[in-house]
Amino acid sequence: MTLPPRLLEIVNRFGRDTDPGIHRLRERLQVWCNGTDQIEFERRWTELVEQALTRPHWIAALFPQACAEFPNLLPLIRSLDNARDLPDQRARGANENLNTWVIEQGDVSLSDGLMGRLLDDLQYGHPHEGPAFLFLSRYYAYLDLLQAYLVADALRPLHERIFAILHLQRNQWPQSYCNGYLYQGWEALGLAGIKPTDARLGAYNITPLLSPSDRVLDVGANSGFLALAVGRHVAHVDAVELNPFLVEIGRSAADFLGQKNVRFTIADIESWRPDTIYDAVFSLANHCTIDGRMSMDFENYVARLFSLIKPGGWLFFESHNVFGPGTGAPGDDGDLDAKFDIIERYFECVDSTMHRSFVPAHDIDKLFVKLRRRPTYLADAVRTFSLAKAITRYRSLPGRP
Ligand SMILES: C[S@@+](CC[C@H](N)C(=O)[O-])C[C@H]1O[C@@H](n2cnc3c(N)ncnc32)[C@H](O)[C@@H]1O
Known part of the structure; x- marks a missing residue:
């Protein structure tokens, strides 16, 4: 299955009919499913994958099991991400390493890459399985990411900030709700929430x-x-x-x-x-x-x-x-x-x-x-x-x- 139909299938699982942002996302995916505007889709998808795989707050929200399995994953991403701002050789090295990482882990045809595994989980996983809200926190965070990166560009800075704050909360506030995801969502902000x-x-x-x-x-x-x-x-x-x-x-x-x-x-x-x-x-x-x-x-x-x-x-x-x-x-x-x-x-x-x-x-x-x-x-x-x-x-x- 090519990517837009796969994404549409995921959105259709538990995306809410009452949410106008989800409607817009479905409509846009449908256009891409029909084969129109593929260059636009590829551009947006590349931006989304890069963001999801290089920002610690997205890694933590979308890949909690990988973070638990490989405790060095988040510190590594964080140090490469920080090094990109350095104006020297190290920044170039960090960029190359990150690009290689994104290409390897972002290839959805590989079932052992992070993005491929995520899509499999969200497409076929059961919301009751695992600890409370594990599936749903990943599922709805992913829908939020899709909204900001595939349809509503204006939401990107807000989503980045909110997920960065959730990441801090996850590390510093005991007993956060909904596996560290948003208890309240708001359609006006493209955030599903519980x-x-x-x-x-x-x-x-x-x-x-x-x-x-x-x-x-x-x-x-x-x-x-x-x-x-x-x-x-x-x-x-x-x-x-x-x-x-x-x-x-x-x-x-x-x-x-x-x-x-x-x-x-x-x-x-x-x-x-x-x-x-x-x-x-x-x-x-x-x-x-x-x-x-x-x-x-x-x-x-x-x-x-x-x-x-x-x-x-x-x-x-x-x-x-x-x-x-x-x-x-x-x-x-x-x-x-x-x-x-x-x-x-x-x-x-x-x-x-x-x-x-x-x-x-x-x-x-x-x-x-x-x-x-x-x-x-x-x-x-x-x-x-x-x-x-x-x-x-x-x-x-x-x-x-
Ligand atoms: C179950 S949530 C309900 C949130 C909100 N009222 C809603 O229904 O969408 C409980 C909220 O109360 C907050 N909370 C817990 N104890 C509190 C207290 N003593 N004073 C103020 N807020 C509190 C929690 O941080 C959490 O955000």
């Missing part, structure tokens, strides 16, 4: 509830893509996130977009002190995080959110695993009825819906709840939410497990 922001906001139908004068808080804002997308509909967003690498990604995206109404703060939500109260707060999968960095118990967390929202303001709440055993462990929301006994004393439950995860493995379907802050704490509030009913309603929908 949770695509526009598709997620669309499924949750949140933006009609926001108004242009609103001030919004996103708790545990991750890479800030959701905060930036929400910022397009409101006056101001505070994005509070503990992980400095993710905040740097959010700030880079804001700079790239020229968007100024999202304020990124590196802070623990427990000790962070706001200078305002909000019309709406997002608490998406953040009340007990599986990285173990959310130290507040559930009632203190809810009381904190109550203190941050105006009376009548919105709390947008996303669960963790509602199918869990309900032991109260991080990530287990099988005890959501008990949690809602608490939450409904502070907030009135307006609507709750279950949603499919956006990836074919490892992530779980989530419950999304819209709540309104009560004027005052209501000690004898009776719970209206029922997890059993939410799950039954969900399972009765066509195509649900």
Whole structure:
């Protein structure tokens, strides 16, 4: 099989139909599959392969097993890459060595070269196989690379920066999510992520509830893509996130977009002190995080959110695993009825819906709840939410497990 059909087959496996960037990528690959514009394809493909095989952040993202198997691989690439900037004989030598390396490892007809093995893995590998998110982190990073190098040149500097930051995170931040790849993606940036922001906001139908004068808080804002997308509909967003690498990604995206109404703060939500109260707060999968960095118990967390929202303001709440055993462990929301006994004393439950995860493995379907802050704490509030009913309603929908 020649290369464009092979790439198209890979993109068609789990590329999302809801993503306009993926549509453009498919269309362009289809043109190349038809034999048109081959010189253009070859030029772009050569640039892509050179980038993927000579930048430490792409090597680490796309070839984690090779990095583990050959611990010298990354230091070698890094030193050759650095030496290219030297204005002397050594730079020429480094360039020649890198060129040889790229030609050898980039030849996709060789099944033992890095690029050939990667394409085989992505074309035939199973997303459930191996450690959690190993396949998916490589698959979606590769789709991001294809978008920037085959279709959307303007995204290249941003993608390079974001994957370089992810590489630093991988080495310096314990317990990063999704095998070190992006938890949040954003279609507007050609980044798939495990949770695509526009598709997620669309499924949750949140933006009609926001108004242009609103001030919004996103708790545990991750890479800030959701905060930036929400910022397009409101006056101001505070994005509070503990992980400095993710905040740097959010700030880079804001700079790239020229968007100024999202304020990124590196802070623990427990000790962070706001200078305002909000019309709406997002608490998406953040009340007990599986990285173990959310130290507040559930009632203190809810009381904190109550203190941050105006009376009548919105709390947008996303669960963790509602199918869990309900032991109260991080990530287990099988005890959501008990949690809602608490939450409904502070907030009135307006609507709750279950949603499919956006990836074919490892992530779980989530419950999304819209709540309104009560004027005052209501000690004898009776719970209206029922997890059993939410799950039954969900399972009765066509195509649900
Ligand atoms: C499961 S992710 C959810 C991210 C985001 N809310 C979303 O749904 O897209 C949890 C996030 O909370 C952050 N986090 C964990 N503990 C935190 C804390 N105490 N204060 C602020 N952020 C925290 C993590 O770094 C991570 O980005």
